[in-house]
Amino acid sequence: MDKQQRKQLIQNYKQTHRPMGIYQLKNQINGKMLIGSSMNLDATFNRETFMLSMNSHINHELQEDWNQYGKDAFTFDILERIKPREEIITHPDELDKYQTELKEMEEKWLQKLQPYGDQGYNKLKKAKNAR
Structure with a gap:
């Protein structure tokens, strides 16, 4: 692969959407979960x-359970995805519109x-x- 082909492949990758949405990292032993959103x-x-x-890991309680129960006790599930409204991204700032949508979806799942x-x-x- 020449330099120009490699450059084009990298550009194409940068312009495609990654799977965005809400995820759950769940401890199958005690049922505890971590809910988050990701671009x-x-x-x-x-x-x-x-x-x-x-x-x-920044979450010490999660880290303690991971250490105690091991990797196999946890599952990573996608709870909801955002479907891109266009095929390619011409500028990275175009992803900003999905940030608000993700935060709203995350709040919905946290409440649920x-x-x-x-x-x-x-x-x-x-x-x-609050003080």
């Missing part, structure tokens, strides 16, 4: 499992599943005006 679900799955495998406390690894967000 690239494949990369998120890889990042989450890598961080957990390296014992460096309530993955807090004994049910999950998510943390309740403090109200902005």
Whole structure:
């Protein structure tokens, strides 16, 4: 493959949509779950499992359960996807419109599943005006 072909392949990759949506990382032993949103679900799955495998996940409770029960006790599921409204992206800023949609979808799933406390690894967000 010559340099020009490689450059074109990279450009094509950058212009295609990655799978976007809401995911759930669930502990099959105790039923606890982590709900999140991602502009690239494949990369998120890889990042989450890598961080957990390296014992460096930011969520300490999730990390403790991963260490206790092992990788096979967890499943990574896609709860909902965003369908792109166009085939290609001509500029990276075009992805911004999906950020708001993802946050709204994530909030819907957080309210539906309530993955807090004994049910999950998510943390309740403090109200902005709370002291």
